[in-house]
Each structure stands twice: as C-alpha cells, then as structure tokens.
Amino acid sequence: xxxxxxxxxxxxxFYKSRVMAFMWIGLxxxxxxxxxxxxxxxxxxxxxxxxxYIVTSVSGTLASIMLVVGIIHEKxxxxxxxxxxxxxxxxxLLLGKFFAVGTCIAxxxxxxxxxxxxxxxxxxxxxxxxxLAEAGQSLLTAFSMMAVSSSAGILIGVLSPSVLxxxxxxxxxxxxxxxxxxxxxxxxxxxxWWFSLAFGAGxxxxxxxxxxxxxxxxxx
Amino acid sequence: MNxxxxxxxxxxxxxxxGAVLALDRASFEIxxxxxFGFIGPNGAGKTxxxxxxxxxxxxxxxxxxxxxxxxxxxxxxxxxxxxxxxxDIAFQEWRTVDHALLTFGRLxxxxxxxxxxxxxxxxxxxxxxxSRGRKIIHLSGGMVQRLGIAQALLxxxxxxxxxxxxxxxxxxxxxxxxxxxxxxxxxxxxIFFSSHILSDVQDVADRIGILSRGRVLxxxxxxxxKSHFSTSDDVELVLSHDExxxxxxxxxxxxxxxxxxxxxxxxxxxxxxxxVDSAIHAAVERLLEKGNRIRSIRPVAPSLDEVYLxxxxxxxxx
Numbered sequence: 001x002x003x004x005x006x007x008x009x010x011x012x013x014f015y016k017s018r019v020m021a022f023m024w025i026g027l028x029x030x031x032x033x034x035x036x037x038x039x040x041x042x043x044x045x046x047x048x049x050x051x052x053y054i055v056t057s058v059s060g061t062l063a064s065i066m067l068v069v070g071i072i073h074e075k076x077x078x079x080x081x082x083x084x085x086x087x088x089x090x091x092x093l094l095l096g097k098f099f100a101v102g103t104c105i106a107x108x109x110x111x112x113x114x115x116x117x118x119x120x121x122x123x124x125x126x127x128x129x130x131x132l133a134e135a136g137q138s139l140l141t142a143f144s145m146m147a148v149s150s151s152a153g154i155l156i157g158v159l160s161p162s163v164l165x166x167x168x169x170x171x172x173x174x175x176x177x178x179x180x181x182x183x184x185x186x187x188x189x190x191x192x193w194w195f196s197l198a199f200g201a202g203x204x205x206x207x208x209x210x211x212x213x214x215x216x217x218x219x220x
Numbered sequence: 221m222n223x224x225x226x227x228x229x230x231x232x233x234x235x236x237x238g239a240v241l242a243l244d245r246a247s248f249e250i251x252x253x254x255x256f257g258f259i260g261p262n263g264a265g266k267t268x269x270x271x272x273x274x275x276x277x278x279x280x281x282x283x284x285x286x287x288x289x290x291x292x293x294x295x296x297x298x299x300x301x302x303x304x305x306x307x308d309i310a311f312q313e314w315r316t317v318d319h320a321l322l323t324f325g326r327l328x329x330x331x332x333x334x335x336x337x338x339x340x341x342x343x344x345x346x347x348x349x350x351s352r353g354r355k356i357i358h359l360s361g362g363m364v365q366r367l368g369i370a371q372a373l374l375x376x377x378x379x380x381x382x383x384x385x386x387x388x389x390x391x392x393x394x395x396x397x398x399x400x401x402x403x404x405x406x407x408x409x410x411i412f413f414s415s416h417i418l419s420d421v422q423d424v425a426d427r428i429g430i431l432s433r434g435r436v437l438x439x440x441x442x443x444x445x446k447s448h449f450s451t452s453d454d455v456e457l458v459l460s461h462d463e464x465x466x467x468x469x470x471x472x473x474x475x476x477x478x479x480x481x482x483x484x485x486x487x488x489x490x491x492x493x494x495x496v497d498s499a500i501h502a503a504v505e506r507l508l509e510k511g512n513r514i515r516s517i518r519p520v521a522p523s524l525d526e527v528y529l530x531x532x533x534x535x536x537x538x
Contacts, residue, residue: 005326013314077310082371085274085304086327087296220276 002088006096014100019066023108027055031116035123055112057175059105060146064153064174067101068166071157081220091212094154098208105146109139140193141181144200149178151207158211158218177203227252227379227410228273232282235268242268244434245282250379250412255405257425258414261532265434266414267307270383273412274304286379300329303377307384307414309368313357317348317367320356321374328375335374342370345400362393369397373404380404382413386420398424422524430531437531445527454520455488455500461513469506474499487520 014020034054071094074080083093113135152174160166180203184195226249235243243265250256260266271277272284278292285291289298311320318339325335343349346366351359359367365388372380385401386394394417401411401424415421421428422442429439438445459466462484470478474494480486490499500517507514522530 002327005323009323012319013312017314074310074312078306078308079310079312081276081304081306082309082311082324082368083327084276085299085302086324087299087329088327219271219279 003092003095006088006092007099010096010100011103014104017066019062020104020108023059023062023105024111027059027108027112028115030058031055031112032119035116035119055109055142057145057178059108060142060149060178061171061175063101063105063146064149064170065167067097067150067153068157068160068170069163070097071154072160072163072166075157075218075220078220084220090216094158094211094215095208098150098154101150102147105150106143109142109146113139137193141185141196144181144196144204145178147200147204148181148207149174151204151211152177155207155211155214158214225251228284228286228412230269230273230282230284233269233272233280233284234282235265235272235277235280241434243272243280246431246434246436247282248429248436248439250410251427252410253405253408254426255401255411255413255424257421257428258412258431259416259418259421259428259528260414260431262416264431266431267383268434269431270304270381270412270414274302274381275299300375301378303372303375303380305368305372305382305385307387309364311356311364311367313355315356316352317343317354317356317359318352320367321371324371325374330375338374338376342373345373345403346370347396362389365389366393366397369400376409378410380409380411380413382411384415385413386415386417394420418524418528428524430528432532442524442527445524445531446522448527448530453490453492455490456516456518456520457486457488457503457507458515458518459484459507459512460515461511463511465510466507466512468510469503472499472502472506475503484515 080093084090117132117135149170153170156166156169156174160169181196181200184192184199189195228250230249231247233243233246234241246265246269258266258269268277272280272291273286275291275295275298278295283290286298287301289295291298315323321339321342322335325338330338339352340349343352346369348363348366348370351363356364356367365385369382369385372382386397389397398420401413405411405426413425425442427439427441428445430437430445438448457466466480466486467478469475469488474491474496476489476491478486478488488500488503490496504514504517
C-alpha cells in the first residue's frame with residue numbers, strides 16, 4: 001500500500017519537473033534532429049537502434065543524476081523523518097522513486113522513438129516491419145540500461161554524503177555500469193535484447209537491494 | 221510511577237553515539253492529556269530523547285512503551301498514534317501544502333473522505349487556510365513550521381511530539397501556536413515538546429523536565445521545581461510611606477544586604493541558613509520604628525530561568 005502511494009506521489013512530482021520537461025520536449029526534438037543528421041553508423045547499427053541508444057543514454061544519465069541529487073538533498077535537509085514516523089516501509093520510499101522515474105523515462109523514450117518513426121514515415125523513408133522490430137528490441141536494451149543507471153543512482157544517493165561526490169560517482173560509474181547492458185549486443189549473442197533485459201534487471205535488483213539495506217540502517 | 225495515568229514510560233533509556241553518551245538512564249513518564257515541556261542546553265539529549273520516543277532511533281538500551289506498545293518492537297502500531305514534528309522541518313519543495321498533507325495523511329492510513337475533512341480543519345488550526353494551494357518552496361519559515369504542526373495533527377494522534385515547535389516563529393505566531401497547544405490539550409491530546417525558550421515552556425507546560433548532559437535532572441510542575449529553592453532568600457517590601465531610612469535594615473542579624481529597586485520598594489537579601497521568621501520580624505519592627513508604613517511583604521519566587529540555571533548548573537558541576 002505504502003509503495004503504491006509513494007509511487008503515485010513521486011510520479012506526480014517527477015513528471016512535471018524541469019528535467020522531465022526537457023525529456024518530454026528535448027528528446028523528441030533530438031530524435032528529429034538525428035533523423036536529419038543521418039549519422040554514419042557504418043552498417044554496424046541501424047539508425048533506429050543508434051538513435052534509441054543516444055536518447056536513452058541522455059535520459060538515463062539525467063534521471064540517475066536527478067535521483068542522486070534528489071536523495072542526497074532530501075537526506076541532508078531532513079525530509080525523511082516525516083515519512084518514517086508513519087506506517088511506511090523504508091523500501092517504499094526508494095522503490096517509489098525508482099519506479100516513478102522509470103515510468104517517466106520509459107514514456108519519454110517511447111514518445112521519442114515514436115516521433116522519430118513518424119518523421120521517417122512522413123518524410124517518405126517509410127517504416128518497415130524490420131525497423132519496428134529493431135526499435136522494439138532497442139527499447140528493451142535501453143530500458144535495461146536505464147534500470148541499471150537509475151538503480152545505481154539510488155544506491156549512490158543513499159550512500160553518498162555530498163551532492164558533488166554523488167554526481168561524480170554516477171557520471172563515471174553509473175554510465176559504465178549501464179553500458180554493460182550493451183555487452184550481449186556487441187557480443188552478437190542470439191536475441192541479445194533478452195540477455196540485456198535479464199542483465200539489467202539483475203543489476204538493478206542488486207543495486208536496489210543494497211540501497212534498501214543501507215537505507216534501513218540509516219538513522220535520521 | 222503510576223502507570224494508570226501514564227501514556228508513555230521511559231525506563232533506564234540510554235543511547236550512545238560511539239563513545240558519546242547522549243542519553244543516560246532516562247526514566248520518566250508522560251501522562252495522558254498533559255503538556256510536557258522538555259528543556260535543556262544544546263546537546264543535552266532532547267532531540268535524541270524525542271527521536272527515541274517517536275521510533276526514529278531504535279538502537280537504545282532500556283525500555284520504552286507508549287500506550288502499552290513497546291518501542292521499537294511494536295512501532296508500526298505506534299506510528300498511528302504519534303504525531304511528530306522534527307526540529308528542522310523540511311518538505312519536498314515541489315509539493316503544494318495540500319499535496320503534502322494529502323500524502324502524509326494517506327501514509328498515516330486516512331482515507332480520502334476523512335482527509336477531505338481533516339485537511340481544511342488542520343489548516344484552519346494552524347492558520348494556513350489561505351495557503352492551501354501554494355507550493356512549499358514559496359512559504360516563509362514560520363509557515364513551514366506551522367505546516368509541520370499541521371501534518372503532525374492530521375491523523376489526530378494521541379501523543380503529539382514536537383521538537384522545538386516555537387523556535388523560528390515571530391511573536392504573533394508563537395502566541396498562536398501556544399494557544400493551539402493549550403486548545404489541543406483541553407481536547408485531550410497529550411503533548412510532549414522541547415524548547416530552549418523558557419518563557420514559552422513556562423506559559424504552556426503542565427509539567428517540565430530538565431535535561432542536562434544526557435541526564436534527566438528534575439521533573440515536575442513549575443511550582444514543584446520552584447519548591448526546591450529556599451523561596452525566602454529574598455523578600456520584597458513595598459512601603460506606602462517611604463522615609464528613605466530602610467537601608468538601616470541591612471545591619472540586622474540574618475540580613476545580608478538591602479537593595480532598592482525604586483522609591484518605596486526594596487529587597488531584603490537574607491543570609492543563607494538564617495532564621496527567616498526572626499530576620500523578617502526584626503526588619504519590619506525596625507522599619508515601623510523609623511516611621512515607615514508597610515504596604516506589602518512578599519517572598520520573591522524564582523523564575524523558571526533561575527530554576528533552570530540552578531539545576532543545569534548543578535548538573536554540569538558549576
């Protein structure tokens with residue numbers, strides 16, 4: 001019950017935040033821009049896949065920074081005691097944030113890719129079944145990357161004593177960890193997106209478990 | 221301790237932060253329906269006591285029970301009957317006043333119907349009705365403080381625990397909050413609050429606890445605390461006809477000195493351990509002999525400030 005309340009609550013705050021405003025507007029624009037720039041991926045990667053990675057990398061980084069900054073700020077200001085003197089599981093506070101951010105980013109990513117495909121369609125490039133399948137597969141990989149970076153953001157937010165340290169750690173560590181989700185793609189495993197998804201889910205669960213364990217031990 | 225009238229009981233509660241002893245075998249009760257004021261110098265252990273009481277600190281030794289529930293083992297039940305406002309209250313600033321109360325109310329187990337009645341009620345109580353739709357980031361410090369009290373009252377707790385609820389408030393807001401505390405107490409709510417503003421504690425508290433260096437030094441009503449003083453050390457005399465010769469009373473046995481405050485009003489400072497009755501009697505006789513007329517004689521009662529300084533001074537070995 002408390003998780004549901006916290007999830008909906010954080011969602012309400014997150015979807016209209018400044019960072020999300022950038023994602024709702026900026027990422028679809030970026031997708032349009034990529035369409036016209038047509039970067040040369042030397043046949044290694046389709047444009048759909050490439051643009052999805054760019055978009056999700058940007059959004060995943062922004063989301064994880066926002067989580068780190070938000071949690072450290074709330075810890076230092078003393079926001080949490082008001083929640084913790086109510087019948088609320090501590091894990092709900094963190095998981096509510098994770099799922100709210102995940103929902104917003106996933107929605108922004110789907111919107112971005114949909115805009116890109118619409119641009120393709122109206123510019124006469126067309127949208128083939130293969131492209132759709134690739135976009136779907138890329139989304140799965142992208143979601144796993146975002147789950148890893150967001151969960152790493154939560155863990156660093158709980159552990160880090162200062163915003164500066166937290167942001168540095170997430171910029172250098174979080175993105176590297178998230179990029180591990182791409183390994184199955186580069187290793188050319190059969191149906192790599194499912195491996196990526198499993199990989200991402202596993203790492204995200206591990207980071208969230210560690211974050212909740214550390215948060216449970218904290219005294220406010 | 222008479223548990224029949226107690227709501228919360230602390231027995232031998234001790235808390236250490238590493239080598240630092242923050243609370244040393246604190247034992248006292250909070251009685252149902254009373255306003256209990258907790259005073260002490262900075263770092264005395266007030267906030268630690270409060271955090272233990274509301275379940276934010278669980279690794280302490282000794283025992284604590286509230287309304288029959290043991291802390292920290294049964295704290296989930298206790299959370300429904302405790303309202304708490306921390307010392308440096310902070311909210312997520314993106315929330316509006318209404319949204320913050322809605323969230324905290326839901327988390328406290330209130331349904332939407334009850335919340336729709338309670339939110340206007342508590343906002344009215346703390347004087348924030350007009351700010352219901354405002355973002356918290358746009359509220360003044362005093363308004364945030366009052367919002368803190370509102371969130372603590374939302375679920376109508378049996379025990380309201382407030383850490384420095386009056387600090388940072390302007391005089392008008394302080395009067396309003398003190399009046400609210402008295403009103404809540406009359407309605408049957410038990411209130412435990414800490415403060416370093418002694419006059420505020422004196423104004424509202426039924427009983428006062430004095431804490432120093434982690435030890436509870438004294439607990440009682442203001443009169444009980446004052447009774448630990450020899451109230452006859454100083455005596456105030458007011459003359460209706462002042463001949464200006466009252467300084468001569470300082471020569472009498474048992475009287476240390478005489479100081480004047482204004483024309484016709486002065487103080488006799490008695491020697492420690494003097495025979496009070498004899499000294500005052502002799503002083504009165506001397507004054508009458510000299511043609512003075514006495515309007516009143518009154519032992520000077522110590523203020524809470526003096527009581528506090530005495531106990532805290534003793535507690536700190538001064």
